[in-house]
Amino acid sequence: MTSEEQTVSLVDVLEEDEELEEEASAVLAGSDSDHCSYPQGYVKRQALYACNTCTPKGGQAAGVCLACSYKCHEGHDLFELYTKRNFRCDCGNKKFTDLQCKLCPEKEEENTGNKYSHNFFGVYCTCSRPYPDPDDQVEDEMIQCVICEDWLHGRHLGCVVPDCVELQEMICESCMNQHVFLWTYAAHLAGKSPSSLRKRLDKTHFYVTKTENSFQSTDQEVATAIKKDEEVSLHTNCESRCLVFIHKEAEPDCRLKELEAIAQKRVQSGAVFWPSGWRSKLCSCSSCQTSLRESGLSFLLDESDTVLAYENKGKNNEQRQQGNDPLMSALDNLNRVQQLEIIHEYNDMKTELKDFLHRFAAEGKVVTPEDIRQFFEQQQSRKRGRVNTGQFYCT
Structure with missing residues (x-):
């Protein structure tokens, strides 16, 4: 291997390191x-x-938790599944003929509540290809479906992928067609939905008859409220020179039924992207809750079920762990003079390393392993020189 093959761009190293750190924080910190x-x-x-x-592939699908991937499957060929909901670790059960879980050996033979897909054999999307795919030259992001939790290529979703896709949840076309009531919600909540959705759900209908063009002040307020589609209570004013009849309809028991009655349509094809907070707008009446439970979709009413909520939990866990940093704990056990000496040495090294790397970046050069080795050798030589200078001998 030549020296050129051993070198990498400093910018590439920093960007890759930051990207990997953020990904690990988002996915792993939320699990034990x-x-x-x-x-x-x-x-x-x-x-x-x-x-x-x-x-x-060819055997039974199985999934293992984060800890078991480290302790029981070290050095194995693993497929990273990102996150799944309502899953129990399979490690060491009957699906693993020659392996016993080191962390929790007493397990049932099978977890009947687990759901599996082709992801567990390392393939994804409707095209059933691996990721990353060595034969795919097209740069394309993969997006996870909220319901089936499969990962699909953006170009295979059958719709345009919106901007800020990371802030939206996606349900694939297959899941939409399996649960057809979702198309009714999609017509009002997803895409170019009306801004007056809340009014459509809670709106009071008014019927007004006016006998003269002039209104008393109270009647004018009512008319203004009606024009703005605001909710007002029953109002009559016998002394006024006009007569206003207001009819307030009872609020519906089921939001889904009212949306169905509106009959607003949208093309029922392709995946659907849902805006932030869409779950809170789903109907939670007893009938809808029963239907969702029977369909295995009760989680749609739980806003903490989202991957974003999980990632935020992981980031909070990481911040708490950083608050219990072992290095800081060790510093607490040192006296004031020792603490200052260590902090001084650390700041010196950080400054010198920054200056050292800055020279490479300014000249557009790459940093080799030999460059790094020489830097730390120089640091050790300087440290020894400072120590020797401070020694005194008695004769």
Whole structure:
């Protein structure tokens, strides 16, 4: 291997490191990396892996938690599944003929509540291809469906991928067609939906008859309210020179039924992207709750079920862990003089390393392993020189 093959761009290293750190924070920090999640039952959402070494294609699909991927499947060929909901760790059950879980050996033979897909064999999307795909030269992001949790290429969704897609949830066309009531919601909540959705759900209908063009002040307020579609209570004014009849309809028991009655249509094809907060607008009447439960979609009423909520939990966990940094704890056990000496040494090294790397960046050069080795050798030499200068001997 030549020296050129061993070198990398400093910018590439920094960007890749930052990207990997953010991804790890979002996915992994929300799960326990030390203890098998099996005792927790069907975890609401967690990072999962499939082991191609232990359960290859042709066998039974199985998933393992984050901790088991580290402790029980180290060095194995793993498929990263990102996160899945309501899943119980399979590691060591009957699907693993030659492996016993090191963290939680006492497990049932099978987790009947788990749901599996082709993702557990390392393929994704309607095209059933691996990711990354060595044979695919098209740069395309993959987006996870809220319901089936499969990952699909943007170009295979059958719709235009919106801007700020990371702030929206997506339901694939297959899941939309499987749960057809979602198309009714999509006509009002997704895409170019009316801004007056709330008014449509809570609107009071008014019928007005006017006998003269002039209004008393109270009647004028009512007329203004009616024109703005604002809700007002029954109002009559016998002394006024006009007569206003106001009829207030009872609020519907089911939002879904009212939306169906409006009969607003949209093309029922392609995936659907849902804006932030759309789950809170779904009907939660007893009938709809029963239907969602029977369809296995009760989680749609839970705004904390989202991947974004999971990622925020992981980031909060990481911040708490950083607050308990072992290095800072060690510093607390040192006296004031020792603390100042260590902080001084750290700041010196950070400044010198920054200046060292800045020279490479300014000249457009790459940093080689030999450059880094020489830098730290110089640091050690300077440190030894400072120590030797400060030594005194008695004769």
